[in-house]
Amino acid sequence: MREAKALKDEVSDFTSSDSRKGELKGTLYVVATPIGNLDDLSPRAARTLASVDVVAAEDTRHSGRLLSHLGIQKRMVALHDHNEKDRAAGILTELQAGRDVALISDAGTPLISDPGYVLVREARAAGHRVSPIPGPCALVAALSVAGLPTDRFLYVGFLPAKRSGRRASLEVLSSEVATLVFYESPHRIMESVRDIADVLGSDREIVLGREITKTFETFYSGSVADVLAELERDPHGNRGEFVVMVRGAAAQAGSEEAATMDVDRMLRVLLAELPVKKVAKMASELTGLSKNELYQRALALKDG
Incomplete structure (x- = not known):
């Protein structure tokens, strides 16, 4: 019964989209897209992309290939870190005219280390409906298979690019008892893991997820020292996007x-x-x- 009701509600949501066109304000849909495997796009996400008037994408060329794969042709606008403040006003104009807009990033869930914060905040402040279309997220996918505590975790995003800032950030986090989650790029992964070893300890438990959901998906786990040695042996150890997960510090009762x-x-x-x-x-x-x-x-x- 619950499944039937959910399906009825979803169908009603999309069949009523035409009637919403006459309303003053459109809806901003925040749509999660695949982080690698295109089969991970939900049917609801595909229908949403097909139904909206405009797609706001981090990279229109990249997202254009996704829409082409789905057989969808839509007007697209670029919205990324460098133009979001300026571009948000134009998208709000689209919403005010009653047109629905889908916000997508290059991969995964928008706003999770991706653009969209400014647009979502301004759309909500202007009274527009902002609706999530959930789906893939690299940090959640990685945590689900890491074997580390997930009752409490701290998502830090990308560590600073410079070594001094990166080590300072790790010093701040050294006594954090929650599982730590970072994103890291391939050309900085070795340096970051070395800094984790130096600051948090080479015996701290760590799990790295590389190229999650893609053909060469790989997970490395063990002590920081062991994982660093494995990365250095692996000819592909510095390729692809990484999710870095570090076990939190041992909780200690202190004064x-x-x-x-x-x-x-x-x-x-x-x-x-x-x-x-x-x-x-x-x-x-x-x-x-x-x-x-x-x-x-x-x-x-x-x-x-």
């Missing part, structure tokens, strides 16, 4: 004084790379403590 010392240590590490205001903001997001309190503590540490 309030010890917790304060840990926060001060974090602030000192960040102050070596960033201005006080940014340090307070980042530390607040990581610890949940008051940004104003952390700002004053960071100032005191810097002056001291």
Whole structure:
């Protein structure tokens, strides 16, 4: 019965799309696309792409091949990191005119280390309906097979490209008990794993997912030292896109004084790379403590 009701609701959603054309405002659909295997595109995602008036894509050439594979021809606009603020206004105009828009990225779920935040936020603020069409996401796919704790995990995105910033970020995360999840590019994977070994410890458990859902999908797991050695032996170890997952630090019952010392240590590490205001903001997001309190503590540490 539940399956029949869900199917009825979905059919109703699409058959009513024509009646929505007469409404003042269109809908922004945030559509997840395959991260490698085209068979992972959901039927609902395909129908949504076929029904909208405009597709906003991170790379129109790349996404154009996906639409061609589906036999779909649509008006497309490019929306990426470098033009999102300017392009969002035009897309909002489309929505205001009652036209539906699908937002897609090159692969996976938009806004997860991909463009779309500005557009989604402005569309919601303007009163437009923003509807998710869920599907593939590299970090979720990787975590599901990693064998690491997933009751609590911290998605960090891409670590800084420069070694000093990358190591400073890892220092901040060194006592985090949640499983850590990063994305990494092939030309930085070796350096990043070496920094993880140096900062978090070569015996920390790590799992790397490479080319997930693609023909040469590979997972490396073990201690950081063992995985680094395996990467160095593998002739394909620096090819493809990576999801890096690191087991969190062992939870330790500490005194309030010890917790304060840990926060001060974090602030000192960040102050070596960033201005006080940014340090307070980042530390607040990581610890949940008051940004104003952390700002004053960071100032005191810097002056001291």
